[in-house]
Amino acid sequence: MAAFQLAQAGFRPVIFEKRRSPGWKLLVAGSSGLNITYDAPVEEFARVYQGPLERFQALLAAFPPEDWRRFIESELGIPTFKGTSRRWFVEGMKAAALLKAWVARLESLGASFVFQAECVGVESHRHGGVRLSFASGETRDFDAAVFALGGGSWERTEKPLRWPTLFKKLGCGFDPFRA
Ligand SMILES: Cc1cc2nc3c(=O)[nH]c(=O)nc-3n(C[C@H](O)[C@H](O)[C@H](O)COP(=O)(O)OP(=O)(O)OC[C@H]3O[C@@H](n4cnc5c(N)ncnc54)[C@H](O)[C@@H]3O)c2cc1C
Structure with missing residues (x-):
């Protein structure tokens, strides 16, 4: 939704997702009626x-x-x-049709996706923007970054969740997840 707002305002957002495809949890959520x-x-x-x-x-x-x-x-x-x-x-x-239409709408507005791209580091870069580093070793520079990394439910293979450490390293406070 953040990318949609940005794309509609004329920016070209790039959406990084650690998995192979988008909206995995949305699909799980929709498996029994979204x-x-x-x-x-x-x-x-x-x-x-x-x-x-x-x-x-x-x-x-x-x-x-x-x-x-x-x-x-x-x-x-x-x-x-x-x-x-x-x-x-x-x-x-079901969530599949919603997700498919949403991805297509984002792409039609100029947003793009990069999959299997887990963000593992954030720092300022010298031109005033933000430098993101990824598990692959790659870095990418942007004017700004929005983090929408989800909560802890249904992350069976990731215990404890990896992304909170990224923000702890930056000195951000962190409230434990709860339902
Ligand atoms: C069984 C179940 C049923 C549900 N039913 C419903 C329902 O009927 N209706 C409803 O509204 N909600 C439902 N929900 C809740 C809904 O799925 C979540 O509220 C929603 O998915 C949250 O969206 P999000 O974008 O905040 O997080 P997520 O959907 O978790 O998205 C975050 C994304 O960030 C990615 N990510 C995490 N760390 C990194 C990183 N370091 N770098 C790159 N990518 C990263 C994750 O892989 C993930 O794809 C259900 C949830 C479950 C588990």
């Missing part, structure tokens, strides 16, 4: 999350569930429907 959102006013929805209520109200007001559903329908061309228990789903209920 629930895309919940039918509740922002006030009520914010109470579903743990943590400061005002923070989640502000986040949901800035990007309400209705905008997310509109994005899926109008930008990705996938119909959605409301099931029982006030949950919303994509047509067919």
Whole structure:
């Protein structure tokens, strides 16, 4: 989603993914029916999350569930429907079509993907941007980097998770993951 915003604003984002293909966990999530959102006013929805209520109200007001559903329908061309228990789903209920359409839409806007590229280092480079280093030994320089590395669920082969050490090395604080 961050890459989509950047690409729409005219930038050319490059998405690095450590796996061989994108959206692996999204596919796992969709294996038994991908629930895309919940039918509740922002006030009520914010109470579903743990943590400061005002923070989640502000986040949901800035990007309400209705905008997310509109994005899926109008930008990705996938119909959605409301099931029982006030949950919303994509047509067919699987994540594969959503993921395929999303990747195609990103590429049509000029975003590109690099797979099997695990980021293992971050530092400033002398021109004021950021230098990323990868497990392969390669380095790449960019104006800016957005990290969206996911949580710890379903990472069966990576215990403990590797990416938090990257930020610990930079002196960033880290709260242990919890559901
Ligand atoms: C069984 C299951 C069912 C679920 N069902 C639903 C559902 O119905 N609806 C719903 O909304 N959510 C569901 N979820 C939750 C949903 O899958 C997650 O909330 C979502 O995938 C989080 O997205 P993310 O982009 O933050 O992280 P992720 O999807 O985890 O993406 C992060 C990506 O970063 C990559 N990465 C990590 N470290 C590096 C690195 N150093 N360098 C390069 N790449 C790296 C990872 O390989 C990963 O592909 C479910 C989850 C599970 C496990």
